[in-house]
Amino acid sequence: MRDSRYDILFEPTKIGPLTAKNRFYQVPHCNGGGYRDPSAAAEMRKIKSEGGWGVIFTEQCEMHHTSEITPFIELRLWDDNDIPQLRKMSDRMKEHGALAGIQLAYSGINGPNLYTKEVPMAPSALPIRTFTNDPVQARALSKRDIRDLRRWFVNAAKRSKEAGFDLINLYGAHGFGIFQHFLSRATNQRTDEYGGSLENRARFSQEVIADIRDAVGDTMAIALRVSLDETIGELGFSNAELRDYVEMNKDLPDLWDLAQGTWEDCSGPSRFKAEGAQQELVRGIHELTDKPIVGVGRFTSPDVMAKQVRSGVLDFIGCARPSIADPFMPKKIEEGRIEDIRECIGCNICITGDMTMSISRCTQNPTFMEEWRKGWHPEKMNPKGDSDNVLVVGSGPAGLEAAWALCRRGYQVAVAESRTEIGGRVTRESKLPGLSEWGRVVDYRQYQLSQRSDVDIFLDSKLSADDIMEFGFENVAIATGATWRRDGVARQHVVPLPMSSDARIYTPDDLMDGNIPEGKVIVFDDDHYYMGGVMAELLAKNGADVTLITPAAYVSDWTRNTLEQVAIHPRLVEAGVDIVLNRGITEIAADHVVSNCVYTQYTQKFDADSVVMVAGLKENNELYEALLEREDEWEDAGIKSVKLIGDANAPGPIAWATYAGHRYARELDSEDIGDELPFRREITAVAVD
Ligand code: FMN
Known part of the structure; x- marks a missing residue:
């Protein structure tokens, strides 16, 4: 039985012309499959519908071919040919009574157009911002281009309707969507009626929403996803400016979807962000508008969720990662099975699927994105085989x-x-x-x-x-x-690293066992995920004089895929860790190490009492x-x-x-499939001519 404290989460709640059956709202999130794996993505969303979510969104969907984000694999709605796969998605989302939403993205200065080779367009002519710093610039949209773009949004909205969706989300957060590019003075440096004052910068969003409302607004709801704070200082779209914008445009969308300014902040890992971390940026915005608000914050506690609604901060509980870790979270709360919730751990491994253009994983929910490929259900197992x-x-x-x-x-x-x-x-x-x-x-x-x-x-x-x-x-x-190796074998060294017999070498296992070196300590990170940075942080907190040496160009290099890297580097700097990038270690002696530049013959001696070796692991x-x-x-x-x-x-x-x-x-006990592929996949049909 449901605890009555959580009744508020199950109240049907209006969004424009529609009513969601409850307040559980799966905000847009990618899955590494996108247009390449439409059935895998559709089945994943269906499972969420079964799990009780009231609103379920797609990931971002490129709404026009003049703005695409190759190599990343999201959805596409470039023309009518994309409708069937999106219809499959909306059908699955609605199977158990959820409203189906599509996020339309025009990526402006975030779309390098590497695939379509179109010249990118944005409010102002600026270099494209991507994780890979593509050497491409966007040109400024002319007035005619803006008229075209408004029409393309209407076309995309009509196609979304045809594809069976109930809601449209216009992407203007995380620095990514064009609505943010127009709203922010940093990316909108126009001098015409679309630039300058906030009234002018708001014009594009007003026009597009009015156009879409005229076209499909009688049956579809329009959500606008905007940044809570661009966090780039004076020039950016600040939280104060967002509040002015909402107040000036009270009734603009049917729902305000508020998300932190950078993706790294918004999907902040648990290492750096607690549950509900965006609350103070959202609090009070409700009083500026009559429209419902959805917000996010890695919500896994029904008490925190109910409080967000009861205290008038949010109307909808937005979840991306918690809905991945446990697609059945709403149902478990409804059935009074709180202790059965598989809580998100905030490791952000889900994001790596997107960043590496592969199929996403979840540490807590291994069935994520295997629902269609392998027929895995997060709550149901296949029956036992012959053995016991x-x-x-x-x-x-x-x-x-x-x-x-x-x-x-x-x-x-x-x-x-x-x-x-x-x-x-x-x-x-x-x-x-x-x-x-x-x-x-x-x-x-x-x-x-x-x-x-x-x-x-x-x-x-x-x-x-x-x-x-x-x-x-x-x-x-x-x-x-597995056990962390002491001999340094990893990437720089495929055979043991030369070290003298009296060198003091520690591994992460030693530190986890409580043997924590003091004095001058070198952390050698040839693992490149979180462990090297964590070791350096632990040592520095313990008072050691720490230097982290890594052959990579970034500290904790692979954590760029989990969006943690931008927080790890400053944390280590603040902790007093010296970071030495693009350097290996060629020799370890009792009182020093010899470090080499990965590009040149240059070597340097670092005094060291001990070395913490974050290299490979031995099974x-x-x-x-x-x-x-x-x-x-x-x-x-x-x-x-x-x-x-x-x-x-x-x-x-x-x-x-x-x-x-x-x-x-x-x-276990299943039939041997021999050389067959152990999962289903979709193959692009070969054109006949
Ligand atoms: N936000 C978007 O607006 N569009 C996206 O396509 C999108 N992709 C995401 C992919 C992943 C794997 C994750 C974890 C988040 C993504 N986000 C995207 C951000 C989420 O919508 C959400 O704002 C953020 O993760 C915070 O919510 P959470 O704490 O519930 O995860």
Whole structure:
């Protein structure tokens, strides 16, 4: 039964001519599939409909070919040919009663047009801003171009209607959409009636919304997504200016969708942003308009959500990442199953799918974007196969996810953990600076497993191959994790790095065990994800004199894909860490290291008492190898299968481990598909002429 405190979240709420069945609103979010994987994306949205969301949006959809963001893979509505795949999307969104929304994006100075080769257009002539700094400039829209652009918006709105959508979201936030480019003095330097005063800068949005309302406004609702604060100082569209804009245009859209100015701020990772971090920027805007407001803030707590509505800050609870981690969040709140919510950990691995133009992942929800490709449902498992029981060795993210998914299939599961606490690397890493919310990966699974009678967890149980042969489990999953290497082998060095025998070398595992070096410490980061930066932060907080050396051009280079990098660099600088980029290490002595420039012969000596080596990881696969050696004894021992999963198989981010655990559980006892592709995909039809 639902807790009455949350009733307010389930009130039907009007948006223009429509009524959403509740206040749960999935704001636009990409998925790395976009136009390339339309059925995978459509099925993912359908699952959210089933999970109880009142409003579900697409990701950004390029509404005209003169503004596209190749290489990123979003949706397209360039002409009528794109309608069928979008109709499939809206159909799926509406299957369980949600309103279906499409976000129309004209990217202005963010669209380099690498694919269409069209000259980009924006309010003012400025270089294109992309993550890759493409050497392309936009030309300024002429008055005629503006008339064309208004017509293109109307065309796109009509096509959206034809494709079955109920709502249109006009993109003007995160620095990306043209509405923001017009509203901000920084990107709108025009001297005509579209530039200068706020009244003038607002003109384009007023005209487009009026045009769309005339065309489809009787049946469709129009949402405008605008920046809460561009956060670039005086010149930018500030929170104060946004408030003036809303007050001056009270009734402009049917709904105000308010989102922080930069994407990095808006989708801020848990390492840097708490739940509800945008609240103060939104508070009070409600009093300036009669139209409903949706806002975001990685909401996973129904108490926080209800408070946002009750206190008049928001009308709709906007969620992107929490809806990915748990597409069934609304339903679970409705059914009074709060403890079953799989809370987003704020790691932003979902964003990497978009940034790397691949299919997105979610650390908490391994079924994300596999709903169609593999038929995986986040709440339902396939029935059990022929065998009955599984021993999972290791309770890290792969082992725990495997155990949780296996017992739901109907297997009897035993988990053996060599340490005295559950959770493996997640438990250890969640104690590092900024990573506490990552512990939710363990919390969720530990709680779920504690509710079952078909899973036994044994702590402090280091098993040998003999033990396993004796136990007689039919299936054994080895999820024994990985260990950070001390020898420096990673990318710069594929064989051990030269180091003297009296050099003091630490690894992240040492620091997580509490052995934290002091004095002058070099962190060598040849891993390039979060760990190097986190180690430097931990050491600096502990009073060490830290220098971080990395062969990459950016500190924690890969975190540019999780939008964390722009926050990691300043945090390290503030903590007093010296950052040395584009440098490797060629030699480690007791009191110094020799660092080399990655481009030249230049070398430099750095005094150092110790080195923290953030290099590659070594799979803990000894137990697996020992069992393999005895394969001919398996049958007598009653063993049908032994499989190595997660970091023990090949180390990677935590999301890779939960995926591996889930996949193992899904596929156990299934038919051998031989050389067949293990997922569905869509192939572009070859033209006949
Ligand atoms: N916002 C948009 O307006 N359009 C997008 O296409 C879009 N893509 C996103 C893709 C991902 C994977 C994520 C996580 C966010 C994206 N966003 C996009 C931003 C979200 O709509 C949202 O404003 C932000 O993530 C904060 O909400 P959250 O804390 O609930 O995640």
